[in-house]
Amino acid sequence: MIQGGTANTPIAAIPAAINTKTTLLLGLWASVDQAGFTNELTALTSAINQYGTAFTDLIVGISVGSEDLYRNSPTGIAANKANEGVDPDVVANYIAQTKAALVGTAASAASVGHVDTWTAWVNGSNAAVISASDWLGMDAYPYFQNTIANSIELGNSTFFEAYDNTVAVAQGKSVWVTETGWPVSGPQENQAVASVDNAEIYWQDVGCALFGQINTWWYVLQDAAPTTPSPSFGIVGSDINSAPLYNLTCSNGNKPVPSSSTSSRAAKTASSASAPASSAGPNTESVQASPGPETSPASATLSQTTAAGSGATSVGSAPGTTVSAMTGMTTTVVAGKTSTTYQTTLVTITSCSEGCTSTASMATTPISSGTAASPPASSVATAPAAPSGSVCPANLNGEYQYPHFIVPVNSAMPDKAYGTQYNGTISPSISTIFNFDLPQSYAGKICSLVFLLPEQAALETSAYTLSAQGGITVGKLDFAATEQTTYNSAKQLGFHPVGSIASVKPGNSYVVSSFACAAGARVAFEFESTGGLDLEYFQDFNPSPIGAYITTC
Numbered sequence: 185m186i187q188g189g190t191a192n193t194p195i196a197a198i199p200a201a202i203n204t205k206t207t208l209l210l211g212l213w214a215s216v217d218q219a220g221f222t223n224e225l226t227a228l229t230s231a232i233n234q235y236g237t238a239f240t241d242l243i244v245g246i247s248v249g250s251e252d253l254y255r256n257s258p259t260g261i262a263a264n265k266a267n268e269g270v271d272p273d274v275v276a277n278y279i280a281q282t283k284a285a286l287v288g289t290a291a292s293a294a295s296v297g298h299v300d301t302w303t304a305w306v307n308g309s310n311a312a313v314i315s316a317s318d319w320l321g322m323d324a325y326p327y328f329q330n331t332i333a334n335s336i337e338l339g340n341s342t343f344f345e346a347y348d349n350t351v352a353v354a355q356g357k358s359v360w361v362t363e364t365g366w367p368v369s370g371p372q373e374n375q376a377v378a379s380v381d382n383a384e385i386y387w388q389d390v391g392c393a394l395f396g397q398i399n400t401w402w403y404v405l406q407d408a409a410p411t412t413p414s415p416s417f418g419i420v421g422s423d424i425n426s427a428p429l430y431n432l433t434c435s436n437g438n439k440p441v442p443s444s445s446t447s448s449r450a451a452k453t454a455s456s457a458s459a460p461a462s463s464a465g466p467n468t469e470s471v472q473a474s475p476g477p478e479t480s481p482a483s484a485t486l487s488q489t490t491a492a493g494s495g496a497t498s499v500g501s502a503p504g505t506t507v508s509a510m511t512g513m514t515t516t517v518v519a520g521k522t523s524t525t526y527q528t529t530l531v532t533i534t535s536c537s538e539g540c541t542s543t544a545s546m547a548t549t550p551i552s553s554g555t556a557a558s559p560p561a562s563s564v565a566t567a568p569a570a571p572s573g574s575v576c577p578a579n580l581n582g583e584y585q586y587p588h589f590i591v592p593v594n595s596a597m598p599d600k601a602y603g604t605q606y607n608g609t610i611s612p613s614i615s616t617i618f619n620f621d622l623p624q625s626y627a628g629k630i631c632s633l634v635f636l637l638p639e640q641a642a643l644e645t646s647a648y649t650l651s652a653q654g655g656i657t658v659g660k661l662d663f664a665a666t667e668q669t670t671y672n673s674a675k676q677l678g679f680h681p682v683g684s685i686a687s688v689k690p691g692n693s694y695v696v697s698s699f700a701c702a703a704g705a706r707v708a709f710e711f712e713s714t715g716g717l718d719l720e721y722f723q724d725f726n727p728s729p730i731g732a733y734i735t736t737c
């Protein structure tokens with residue numbers, strides 16, 4: 185947060201990010217005493233006051249600390265004598281202070297987490313930090329794991345073992361990859377050879393498995409200017425304008441998102457905010473499970489994100505889409521400026537690009553308040569986190585569920601029960617709760633909560649009004665909504681953040697969260713506005729589908 189050489193002035197990366205519409209994972213340095221951390225908070229709140237939503241709309245998340253717990257462990261202390269970490273209760277306390285500092289600000293909905301090595305996350309003594317965090321940022325470098333077999337051939341399995349181990353302790357919270365990469369040059373670490381060829385293999389095996397699936401910040405776009413460090417992880421050499429050192433096209437078709445959303449179709453991009461000067465400079469430790477270099481202020485981080493963002497799958501009907509099974513429910517929608525009135529019927533869309541072999545999962549039940557009984561108390565299942573890398577499509581081409589209850593709650597009318605609606609509303613005062621009923625047949629499958637917002641022109645039977653730009657944060661509820669749910673009573677339903685979309689843009693689809701399907705159970709999610717978003721839309725799975733769905737795979 186803090187500009188180098190100042191006490192608590194916001195870092196100059198922020199106006200640069202605003203100018204380039206580059207999203208930000210903010211970092212507050214936490215291996216400091218209270219006075220030092222208060223300076224971080226001052227810089228954060230000053231930046232919010234100074235730049236307003238132009239800044240807060242770009243925030244993907246806020247990390248309190250980076251590798252503080254690793255540097256607090258025996259291996260970390262040995263490798264970082266001059267840069268000690270802090271105890272987990274200190275980090276948890278600083279997270280609470282950060283959340284408190286955000287209340288009532290334009291960044292009040294920003295998710296707050298912590299970044300550390302996977303070894304620190306799986307250390308049970310650090311569980312308080314997991315409990316305090318909205319998400320976990322994991323740093324992992326098989327290259328540095330020099331006390332185990334770590335040739336490039338094992339890079340993929342070593343990385344995903346670390347990721348899976350972190351997911352297993354994450355208490356259902358999202359695990360982001362906040363640093364990984366393989367060096368293009370530098371010393372050999374046990375069997376790990378630093379080379380351009382191996383960096384490319386690691387990019388393909390690990391990066392391409394993550395891009396478009398899991399929030400990922402790659403280490404690093406450039407670290408070789410003005411001098412090349414050893415090891416060097418940069419994708420480009422000393423000239424930022426030169427071609428990458430290796431082919432970045434993913435052979436599996438996945439794509440990293442460019443770091444500026446001004447490029448075409450970038451749903452949401454992210455850039456790693458720089459670490460404070462106190463952590464700058466590459467680490468040189470070479471111990472098992474050691475992290476890689478901290479992001480230095482001078483380095484640029486190639487960035488990529490998806491979770492809340494960018495599966496960036498285009499919406500629309502695929503070849504082979506068939507429309508069938510009319511339910512007989514009719515409603516009238518005014519579509520955009522043309523004021524054309526459409527008579528529409530809720531239908532099943534069965535879409536199988538390879539030809540249909542199984543039946544679509546839904547649509548025998550129309551979206552109707554009459555068909556979904558009030559759920560029994562505590563009927564909402566807890567969903568364990570999905571296995572790593574498992575994210576279902578952000579489209580309705582495969583099996584999916586639409587919400588059986590769409591219940592708005594309004595802070596301006598806190599005791600009004602709206603009952604279930606056709607429209608979803610996500611505005612500064614109105615949040616919407618969606619109840620989904622997951623069939624027994626989903627047992628053992630992965631479910632993804634997705635949010636689709638097509639271009640107006642792609643809508644045939646629906647409409648939406650986007651009155652103000654902004655984002656969405658989504659919480660999983662402990663209990664489903666009922667017809668009686670009000671803003672006040674909804675406070676009893678619990679709210680556990682599972683994902684967010686920094687900036688909702690027409691023409692995009694977003695995977696909000698993925699989890700093991702709670703087969704046979706009712707699951708409920710609340711969508712809250714962030715950064716001023718004011719969106720009302722008619723939830724409809726006709727082409728192009730719009731709104732909240734759960735896809736399965």
Ligand SMILES: *[C@@H]1O[C@H](CO)[C@@H](O)[C@H](O)[C@H]1NC(C)=O
Binds near residue numbers: 258259271308309
């Ligand atoms: C586990 O975490 C605690 C608290 O951060 C730390 O004191 C301890 O050294 C860690 N243990 C290992 C083996 O890293």
Ligand SMILES: *[C@@H]1O[C@H](CO)[C@@H](O)[C@H](O)[C@H]1NC(C)=O
Binds near residue numbers: 340341344388389
């Ligand atoms: C990476 O590892 C996973 C899990 O072991 C495996 O399914 C996948 O095929 C591997 N990918 C590559 C490119 O080796």
Ligand SMILES: *[C@@H]1O[C@H](CO)[C@@H](O)[C@H](O)[C@H]1NC(C)=O
Binds near residue numbers: 431433434
């Ligand atoms: C980069 O890789 C892609 C996918 O494997 C391939 O189609 C393309 O030709 C490669 N580009 C170059 C310049 O080698």
Ligand SMILES: *[C@@H]1O[C@H](CO)[C@@H](O)[C@H](O)[C@H]1NC(C)=O
Binds near residue numbers: 648722
């Ligand atoms: C639902 O939203 C659409 C799009 O904003 C709007 O035209 C329509 O009037 C809304 N319907 C109701 C019942 O509020």
